[in-house]
Structures are given as structure tokens and as C-alpha cells.
Amino acid sequence: MPHDHDHDDHPHALLPPEPALRVKALETLLTRKGLVDPAALDAIIDMYENKIGPRNGAHVVARAWSDPIFRAALLEDATSVVSDLGYYGRQGEHMVAVENTDDVHNMVVCTLCSCYPWPLLGIPPGWYKSDAYRARAVREPRKVLADFGVSLPDHTSVRVWDSTAEVRYLVIPQRPAGTEDLNEAALMDLVTRDSMIGTGLAKSP
Amino acid sequence: MTRVHDMGGRFGDGPVLPEPEHHIFDAEWHKRALALTLAAGALGKWNIDTSRHARESLAPKDYARFGYYEKWIAALADLLVKTDVVSRAELVGALPDSRPLVEKALTADAVPTVLAKGGPADRPSDVIQMFQPGAMVLTRHRAENTAVNGGHTRLPSYASGAKGQILRCHGTHVLPDCAAHGLGDCAEPLYAVAFAASELWAHPENPRDQVVLDLWQSYLEPTP
Numbered sequence: 001m002p003h004d005h006d007h008d009d010h011p012h013a014l015l016p017p018e019p020a021l022r023v024k025a026l027e028t029l030l031t032r033k034g035l036v037d038p039a040a041l042d043a044i045i046d047m048y049e050n051k052i053g054p055r056n057g058a059h060v061v062a063r064a065w066s067d068p069i070f071r072a073a074l075l076e077d078a079t080s081v082v083s084d085l086g087y088y089g090r091q092g093e094h095m096v097a098v099e100n101t102d103d104v105h106n107m108v109v110c111t112l113c114s115c116y117p118w119p120l121l122g123i124p125p126g127w128y129k130s131d132a133y134r135a136r137a138v139r140e141p142r143k144v145l146a147d148f149g150v151s152l153p154d155h156t157s158v159r160v161w162d163s164t165a166e167v168r169y170l171v172i173p174q175r176p177a178g179t180e181d182l183n184e185a186a187l188m189d190l191v192t193r194d195s196m197i198g199t200g201l202a203k204s205p
Numbered sequence: 206m207t208r209v210h211d212m213g214g215r216f217g218d219g220p221v222l223p224e225p226e227h228h229i230f231d232a233e234w235h236k237r238a239l240a241l242t243l244a245a246g247a248l249g250k251w252n253i254d255t256s257r258h259a260r261e262s263l264a265p266k267d268y269a270r271f272g273y274y275e276k277w278i279a280a281l282a283d284l285l286v287k288t289d290v291v292s293r294a295e296l297v298g299a300l301p302d303s304r305p306l307v308e309k310a311l312t313a314d315a316v317p318t319v320l321a322k323g324g325p326a327d328r329p330s331d332v333i334q335m336f337q338p339g340a341m342v343l344t345r346h347r348a349e350n351t352a353v354n355g356g357h358t359r360l361p362s363y364a365s366g367a368k369g370q371i372l373r374c375h376g377t378h379v380l381p382d383c384a385a386h387g388l389g390d391c392a393e394p395l396y397a398v399a400f401a402a403s404e405l406w407a408h409p410e411n412p413r414d415q416v417v418l419d420l421w422q423s424y425l426e427p428t429p
């Protein structure tokens with residue numbers, strides 16, 4: 001049987017210990033070798049800082065709230081529906097939308113790493129990648145929700161989705177009361193990032 | 206034998222600290238670490254399962270003390286050496302002695318296309334779907350890679366040997382236990398499986414609560 005050896009001489013130990021210097025050293029080396037173009041790094045950063053973020057997901061949720069046919073299609077096949085809106089891409093190749101109701105509250109975690117639907121929500125927040133969230137969300141989701149100021153009734157079941165494969169989950173939060181007259185753009189403003197991970201609720205107008 | 210990344214259900218990590226939505230990066234070097242990792246991935250020398258396994262294979266003491274992007278950079282350096290893209294001498298500052306893969310380097314123009322293209326994990330497979338939604342299944346007794354000792358797997362320890370119910374089949378997907386070790390895609394059916402909190406924990410918060418995991422068919426067997 002092959003064995004996946006662990007060595008205590010990991011090559012990364014050869015880099016400088018200080019994190020910013022480590023990154024710089026590696027970027028310099030790969031640039032010298034012609035394997036990385038610093039302009040491409042700038043372009044990647046620009047995409048995730050300015051173009052791909054949770055407003056994409058909010059657009060999907062607001063439309064699902066406004067359009068019953070869209071909502072039904074999203075719950076049936078989220079990948080093709082969000083692709084039609086231009087939100088297909090890296091870390092969002094297989095999307096599933098799960099809807100919160102009075103009976104079920106959905107919440108997403110990745111206990112083994114930090115899987116997250118990038119094309120819809122952007123780069124995951126620090127807390128999503130933290131040991132505390134990864135360790136606790138599956139065992140004590142209600143205490144974690146309390147850390148976000150969210151309290152659910154006992155009759156609502158919490159369903160925690162641990163993203164162990166390449167399927168990425170988008171939570172469709174409940175539409176707040178008193179929003180019947182709002183259009184899609186106004187509804188979008190109520191959809192927070194955390195409400196689409198399931199650690200928050202949509203805002204009230 | 207477990208690995209340090211498998212932390213679901215662990216006690217003692219303290220509160221989760223929410224952050225405002227516009228807060229994306231804590232430091233400039235975090236941005237470079239993310240971009241560098243993505244750009245190096247575009248060289249095509251490893252897949253997502255290989256890179257996850259490289260992060261999980263950091264020494265436990267490093268995994269625990271490193272921040273998120275420090276793990277990424279450490280695993281990237283390890284992978285670059287393992288795949289012979291970079292030498293140990295180059296890591297300590299020697300001038301580059303070779304320039305392989307230059308033609309594969311990601312250009313700025315190509316970035317939007319590459320990010321939009323993604324890397325789907327579904328593949329055709331001859332493995333027949335064994336379970337239908339509603340079926341009860343039992344997960345593998347040990348959360349370990351059965352082919353490679355200490356190898357990559359995506360069955361968390363907290364959900365091993367547990368009884369759950371098939372919610373849906375996602376189609377046939379690359380099996381990380383194979384793909385992380387150069388053993389091919391080994392695509393097989395992937396399911397969303399629901400577990401009652403009371404099946405996983407001695408003291409569930411609420412008897413109505415559930416945890417759902419995406420699990421490959423070879424992780425599962427029918428309940429007796």
C-alpha cells in the first residue's frame with residue numbers, strides 16, 4: 001500500500017518566516033521564472049475586490065423573491081439559472097439553492113477547508129474561514145447564530161450544509177414582511193451576505 | 206490517525222466574530238497570496254484535490270498557528286517543489302536554473318475568462334447509482350482514504366459510522382480520494398446525505414436539527 005509520507009522538512013520552511021515576506025519571495029521567484037505575471041495577479045485581485053461579490057447573490061435572491069417562475073427554476077437547477085445571469089465560474093461550478101422557511105433554516109459551512117460560492121458571494125469572510133466557525137457550526141449552530149445576534153424558534157429546524165464536495169450552496173433567506181411593494185433593486189439592498197450563508201436574516205426595510 | 210484540518214464538532218474554539226460585508230482582505234499580502242495561488246494553479250501541475258491535500262498535510266503545529274493565507278502560501282511552496290516547478294535552492298534565493306511551463310503562464314488578459322470558465326468536477330462514470338432519495342445509508346466506519354495511508358478524503362470524522370438519509374444525487378463527480386494522489390478521476394455518484402443532529406452528537410442543541418454532507422457512493426453502504 002502506498003503511503004503518503006509526512007516530512008518535517010516541508011519546503012515552505014525554506015521561505016522567510018514573516019508572511020508578507022514569504023509571499024513576496026514566492027511572487028518574485030515565480031515572476032523571474034516567467035511563470036507568473038504580476039499584472040495577472042493585479043487582475044485577479046481586481047476581479048474579487050471590485051467585480052465578483054455578494055451583490056451577485058443578492059441579485060439572484062431578490063429575483064427569486066420577485067418572480068415565482070425564476071424561484072422555481074432556481075430551486076430546480078441553480079447552476080443553469082445563475083449561469084444565465086452571468087454568475088458561473090470558479091468555485092461555483094455546481095450550485096444548489098436552498099430556501100429558508102418558517103420550518104427550516106439553512107446554514108452553510110465547510111468544516112474541512114473553506115468551500116464557498118465565489119461567483120455569487122465573492123471571497124469568504126474571515127469568520128467563515130476561522131477554526132471557530134468550521135468547528136462549531138455543525139455541532140452548535142444555534143450558539144453560532146447567537147454570535148451573529150440571530151435567534152430562531154425551537155420549532156424551526158436548523159439544517160447545516162457541510163460543503164464536503166464541489167457543490168456550493170446558496171441560502172435564499174426569507175423575504176421580510178412589509179416588502180410587497182418593493183421592486184427588485186430595493187429588495188437587493190435587504191439581502192446581506194450573511195443571510196445568504198445562513199448566519200443572518202435579510203434586513204427589514 | 207486523523208489530520209488537523211478535520212475539525213468539525215471540535216470543542217474550545219471560542220466565539221465566531223462577524224465582520225462587515227465590505228471587509229474582504231485584512232492585509233495587502235493576503236491579496237497577493239490569493240492571486241499568486243490562483244495564477245500558479247493555472248500552470249496545470251495540480252488539481253483542487255491535490256492543493257487541498259497539500260494544505261491538510263502541513264504539520265499540525267503549522268496548520269494551527271498559520272492564518273488562512275499563510276496555509277495557502279506554505280502549501281503552494283510545497284506543491285511547487287513537489288511538482289519540480291521550483292527547486293529548494295530557488296526557494297532560498299538561488300537564481301532560477303530553469304524556466305519550465307513559461308508558455309502556460311496566466312496573462313492579465315486571460316484572467317476574466319479563466320475565472321469565468323471554472324473547473325467543473327462532474328464526469329461521466331460507469332458506476333451505477335446505488336441509492337435513491339429517501340434511502341437510509343451508513344457512512345464508512347473510518348474517515349480515512351482506503352487506497353492511500355494518510356491520504357486525502359472528504360468524509361469528516363464526525364460523520365463516520367453514522368446513519369443518514371439520501372436527500373438528492375448530484376450526478377457523478379471526481380472522487381477526491383483518487384484525484385488528490387494522481388490515481389485518476391474515479392468518478393462516481395455523489396449524494397447530499399442528511400443526518401439527524403442526535404445521530405452525530407451526544408448533546409444535540411435541538412432534536413429537529415440536521416447536518417447535510419455531500420458524500421461519494423464509496424463512502425456509503427446500505428443500512429442493514
